[in-house]
Amino acid sequence: MLRARGSGLLCVTPTVWMFPATVLLLVGYYGFGKVAGQPLRDLGTDPACIEQCLRTSKGCKQCVRELAQRLSTPAQLDLKFHKAHPGLVDPRVGVEAHHHFEDRPPWAPGSVPVSHVPGQVVDPQGKVHKNCPAMKARSGVSAITLHMPYTCRWYRSGKIEFDLHWIAGTPMHVQEIVHPVDSPWIRLPQSHLQMFTVGDSRADVWILNSGIYIDDVEFMTSPNAKPGDKGGSTGNKWMVMPLPHQLGYPEWRIEQGVLSSFQRTSKNANIPLQLNFTAIPPEQEYIEIVRGTPMMQYVPAVLPSVTLRETPMPTPLADYLVMLSRMHKAGDLRINKENDLGGYDVMRSYQLKDNPGYAQSHRPKKRTAASRRVDL
Secondary structure, three states: OEOOOOOOEEEEOOOOOOOOHHHHHHHHHHHHOOOOOOOOOOOOOOHHHHHHHHHHOOOOHHHHHHHHHHOOOOOOEEEEEEEOOOOOOOOEEOOOOOOOOOOOOOOOOOOEEOOOOOOOEEOOOOOOHHHOHHHHHHHOOOOEEEEOOOEEEEEOOOEEEEEOOOOOOOOEEEEEOOOOOEOOEEEOOOOOOEEEEOOEHHHOEEEEEEEEEEEOHHHHOOOOOOOOOOOOOOEEEEEEEEOOOOOOOOOEEEOOEEEOOOOOOOOEEEEEEEEOHHHOOOOOOEEEEOOOOEEEEEEEEEEOOOOOOOOOOOHHHHHHHHHHHHHOOOOOHHHHHHHOOOOOOOOOOOOOOOOHHHOOOOOOOOOOHHHHHHHO
8 A cells, every 4th residue: 555645655566476586495385385285387497306495495596596487576565656746646556536337327216317318217226347356356456546747638739738736826838739740749847747749749649757756676676577678578567557447538548558667768657648539529629637637557467478279178168158058048059059049138136126136145134023023
């Protein structure tokens, strides 16, 4: 989590584990040997040698290298960050401003109007998208969330207006971009905040310096980190990701990418922004993003090299898929073959109160007045 405001410390807990080589030899046996009950398999080094090294702290070079290649991320990152000036919003660990489904809540009779169906009202109960385990896990990822450093308005004509909140009197800075121009670069007055485009200005792909400078040396000194791997896709990386489940902004989006290290280039955490003027009405002249808007995340990840090879479907997997089909009254494709007609079913939310399945076995049953009188 984030330390006290202004402390300049940012704690991130990735999902992949690593121990430094010296600690590996001391505690590795208890995590990988007989105590854990998981034998060492598929290793380039003799497993017996690794077992011996872990048990005796011998630590031959090949064994240390083998384990370091498999455990290459710290269990917790305590990262330092610096701000271009105090008026910027601190980065945060985790996701915020997400799970916005007010315009399409789960259906149930009620009194909340539905925007996409005139005259229909609903009561927002039952399952929502955030109940999905994968979405719930994505929301809990310890990633660095960046915010819009200032209020900015991009005009169709190429003019850009910046509200400079760090200057007394809240002045406005105006920059005219004459289309087309190749890779214009802007630095705002009395600040180190820059902004530039990737290629032709008409593409409206802008890279914004967030004003947040992150020291990720701890992450990048781990084995196999490859901090200087420009454009590489393996090793310790920062995944450039939009915020999950954020209320949609069709006029702009975050471009996704992979960053090798904040130290490799300018050390700042950039915001890759794609504008879309076709998504706004013709009479609307500009796209505005307000200062403090949560924009995107940098997610720490270990990316291995990947190869794929097709093999026949295992029978247990085929049985599972057929089980799902039968559960929804769609039959067994293996039996029906060319006569298979597919299937359709309605999975009603178990949380809807008018659903008989609402009384679930794991929920305590509500006692009625009659049952309480019997007890008396």
